[in-house]
Amino acid sequence: MTELPEAAEEEIQSKGKMTPTAYMSMLALAFSFLALLVSLYEALAVRAEQKADVWPYISISQRYNEDGYAIVVANKGVGPARIQNLQVTFNGQQFKELDNVILATLGKEKAFSYELYRTSVIDSGVMSADEEAVFFSVPWEPRTQQLAESWEQGLDVSICYCSIYEDCWQASNRTTEPREINACRAR
Incomplete structure (x- = not known):
């Protein structure tokens, strides 16, 4: 049986694992999505406040x-x-x-x-x-x-x-x- 070089063997073993760069990318994506949700919520709150500021009765x-x-x-x-x-x-x-x-x-x-x-x-x-x-x-x-x-x-x-x-x-x-x-x- 032929032996694979050590670098090739490590590459095969790491295929199922995430690299630190991938972790950072996923974390940045999650924070971006969270920031979008916070911005939407804030926009709705400002709109409700604007309506309350001009409410006739x-x-x-x-x-x-x-x-x-x-x-x-x-x-x-x-x-x-x-x-x-x-x-x-x-x-x-x-x-x-x-x-x-x-x-x-x-x-x-x-x-x-x-x-x-x-x-x-x-x-x-x-x-x-x-x-x-x-x-x-x-x-x-x-x-x-x-x-x-x-x-x-x-x-x-x-x-x-x-x-x-x-x-x-x-x-x-x-x-x-x-x-x-x-x-x-x-x-």
Whole structure:
């Protein structure tokens, strides 16, 4: 039998083993992959922080005081709210005009004249953080109480709004918290 030279014999035995260079290469590859994962996680955390920094929070409330009755819309968040649409429903029926809701509530003979109450257009545009708008107000008198009591039971003012990052919510005077939704319906 012929003998192999010593160098050839060592090479045959080392074929199944990793060299120190191979170990270092594998270790560098593992660290690179770990660095990539950390970078992705950090990017997601920064994105979430950016969204939180401009989070709008629309609140719709009814106010009663010695001056009268009002429905107030406020952005209590830290970022602007892009108002997409507003819906007014009374006793299950949707209305396009607030005047018609007043007529449905009080009847034609008791309805307020246009000079007595005021409204604001809120169904489009941007509401800044800490901005407040009076959607409807009327001075206090006997029929105001009837309107307020009826609206307390049956009026639903609902606003769909989005952040600058296109995250959207539906707020209502019937709920305590806005509900996150995928997108606002087209007008």
